[in-house]
Amino acid sequence: MKVNNLAIDIEKIKEEYPENPLEFFKGKRLCLFKACLEKYFPGVRFGIKNLCEALDLKVNICEKQSCCSGTFFQRNLITRAQFAAINERNLNEINRQGDILLVSCNGCYNSLLRGRDFLKTPEVYKKTQEILKGVKEEMGGEKYPGQYEILDNPNLRVMHDLDFIYLIRESVINTLKYDLKGLKIASHYGCHYLNLDRDRDTETYLRDKRKLEDLIELFGGEPVDYSEREACCGWGASQIVLHPGDALKTTYSKLKSAENVEASFLLMPCPTCLYTLSKPEFRDQIEGLFEERLDIPTIHLNELIAILRGCEEEKCIALRRHSPRIHEIYETITKE
Amino acid sequence: MTNVNIESDEEWSYDFLESLVEDIEENRNIMQCISCGKCVGECPAAKISNFNIRKIISKVLRGDRSVLKDSDIWYCYLCERCKRVCPKEGINIPLLIINLRNESFKKGYGPKYNDLTKYVDMASRFLTNGTVLDDPLDGELSEDRVKELDKICDFARIKYVFKARNANQQKDSDKEESQEKKESEIL
Ligand code: SF4
Ligand code: SF4
Numbered sequence A: 001m002k003v004n005n006l007a008i009d010i011e012k013i014k015e016e017y018p019e020n021p022l023e024f025f026k027g028k029r030l031c032l033f034k035a036c037l038e039k040y041f042p043g044v045r046f047g048i049k050n051l052c053e054a055l056d057l058k059v060n061i062c063e064k065q066s067c068c069s070g071t072f073f074q075r076n077l078i079t080r081a082q083f084a085a086i087n088e089r090n091l092n093e094i095n096r097q098g099d100i101l102l103v104s105c106n107g108c109y110n111s112l113l114r115g116r117d118f119l120k121t122p123e124v125y126k127k128t129q130e131i132l133k134g135v136k137e138e139m140g141g142e143k144y145p146g147q148y149e150i151l152d153n154p155n156l157r158v159m160h161d162l163d164f165i166y167l168i169r170e171s172v173i174n175t176l177k178y179d180l181k182g183l184k185i186a187s188h189y190g191c192h193y194l195n196l197d198r199d200r201d202t203e204t205y206l207r208d209k210r211k212l213e214d215l216i217e218l219f220g221g222e223p224v225d226y227s228e229r230e231a232c233c234g235w236g237a238s239q240i241v242l243h244p245g246d247a248l249k250t251t252y253s254k255l256k257s258a259e260n261v262e263a264s265f266l267l268m269p270c271p272t273c274l275y276t277l278s279k280p281e282f283r284d285q286i287e288g289l290f291e292e293r294l295d296i297p298t299i300h301l302n303e304l305i306a307i308l309r310g311c312e313e314e315k316c317i318a319l320r321r322h323s324p325r326i327h328e329i330y331e332t333i334t335k336e
Numbered sequence B: 001m002t003n004v005n006i007e008s009d010e011e012w013s014y015d016f017l018e019s020l021v022e023d024i025e026e027n028r029n030i031m032q033c034i035s036c037g038k039c040v041g042e043c044p045a046a047k048i049s050n051f052n053i054r055k056i057i058s059k060v061l062r063g064d065r066s067v068l069k070d071s072d073i074w075y076c077y078l079c080e081r082c083k084r085v086c087p088k089e090g091i092n093i094p095l096l097i098i099n100l101r102n103e104s105f106k107k108g109y110g111p112k113y114n115d116l117t118k119y120v121d122m123a124s125r126f127l128t129n130g131t132v133l134d135d136p137l138d139g140e141l142s143e144d145r146v147k148e149l150d151k152i153c154d155f156a157r158i159k160y161v162f163k164a165r166n167a168n169q170q171k172d173s174d175k176e177e178s179q180e181k182k183e184s185e186i187l
Helices: A010-016 A042-054 A070-074 A080-097 A106-118 A122-138 A161-167 A169-173 A202-206 A211-218 A244-260 A271-278 A280-290 A301-308 A326-334 B015-023 B025-032 B038-042 B044-048 B053-061 B065-069 B081-085 B093-106 B113-129 B143-152 B157-186
Strands: A029-032 A058-061 A100-103 A157-160 A184-187 A222-224 A265-268 A298-300
Touching (some): A029 A042, A042 A161, A070 A080, A122 B143, A157 A161, A211 A222, A271 A298, A298 A301, B038 B053, B038 B081, B053 B093
Parallel strands (some): A029 A058, A029 A100, A100 A157, A184 A265
C-alpha cells in the first residue's frame, strides 16, 4: 500500500483557485490540532480560530486527540512503530471530523508528517498494524469501522498555520483593524519549518523561505534581516532541558542578533520556539550566564493576527504578562 | 578497528553500519558520505559543544562501536539542518542519531533515568492525561483514550521511566513514613 504523508498540496489549490484561494476552504471542516504548549499561549489557538470564524470558515477541535508524542520519539522513549501508531490513532479520529488539519506548532507538524513517513518502511508498517490490532483487542473491538487501522488514503490533509495564513493572505488583510507601520520586525521560522523537506520539492526546500517577511510587509511593517535568522531557538529537541548551559548559548545568540538590528520584536510560527525564546526564567538564566539582559519581545503569528484584528489584549496574549515587553507591543500596534 | 587512519578503503568496516541498517534501512545512505563537512559547518550543536557529526559518521563507517559510549551523541538538536545542506541525497543524520542513541540505551550506556527527570514527569502525564502538561488547555483525555495510549506504549522505555518514577515515589514515601515514625518516636 502506498502511504501518503497527508501534507496538503498548496500548489494545486493555487492552480485551482488562482483568484481567491480562500474559496477552497469554504464549506470544508477545519480541525485545529491541539499543541500541548498552546496551554502557555492560548492566544495562539484563539488567533487562528477567531480568524477562521471571521472568514466564515467552519472550525472544530478533536477532543479525542492526544499529544503528538514527538518529544518521546526524539528521546528514544517510544519506537517508530509506537510513534506511528499514536499518530494514526490521532489522524483516524481527526479524519472523522475534519477535512483539513491546521497545525500551529512546528514540532506537531513535523510529527504528523513523520509518523506517516515511517509507514513507508514495510517493517514499521507491519509493526504499527500489530500494535493497533492489540489496542483493538484491549478495547473490546471498534466503535466505528477502521478505528484501529492505518488510514488508507484518507480525505484529511495537514497544513501548517503559517502556510494557511500565507495562502489566504489577501483575505486575511481585509479582516485587520490595525497595521504594523513604523515597526521593524525580525522573523524566526524554527528548524522544523525551515529544514523540513517532506512536503516540498527540492527547489523550495533549499530556497530561502520568506513567508513571514512577506506577511510583515503586507501588514505594513518592515522586515529586518539578522545574522542568526536561520538559527535554532535553542530548544534543540529538549537540549535546553538536558544541557541548559550549552543550549542557552544558542538562544542568547539568536535574541542578541535580533536586538542588534533593533527589531521591535521577533515573530515566529511555533509555540515551542516561543516558549524557548520568551520564557522569563530562560531570560534570567541568560542574564546570569552572559551578564546581559535581553528584553526583545517575541510573538506567535496567530497572536499577532489577533492583535491586528483588534481583539482584546486578554484574548490575544493571555497568560503572557511576564513575557518581556509584550504589553508594550500590544499598546504600540493598537494605538489609534 | 580503532586508531585507524582513514586513508584507504581497507580502513572501512561496515559490520556496525549493517547492524544499524538492519533496524533502519535509511541509514544505509550514510555510506554515501563524502566527508565534506558541510553538515558540521551548519550544525547548531557544533557551535556550542564538541559535537562533531562528521566524526560520528566516520566512526560508524569504521565500525568503531565506542561511538555508542560517546556523550556527544546526546548533544544533537535533531534540527534537520544537516539534511538540508548535505550535497548527498537521502542521508538522514537525525534518524542515525536516534538509532545510535537507541543502541546506546540497549547497551546500558544511555542517560540514566535520573538524567531524564523531566521526561519522567512528561511520560507520566502522557500516560495519565494524554498530553505532556498538567491541566492541559482542553482538559484531560477520557479514561478510554488514555487506555489506548497505554496499550500502544506496552514494552516501551516510556513505561519503564514511568514505573521507575512510581517506584522511586514509593521509596520516597516509605522513607518519609519511616522518618516520620522515627521523629514521632523521638518526640
Ligand atoms: S554534509 Fe553530507 S556528505 Fe558532507 S560530511 Fe555531512 S553527511 Fe557527509
Ligand atoms: S540534526 Fe543534529 S547533526 Fe544535524 S545539524 Fe542539527 S544538531 Fe547538527
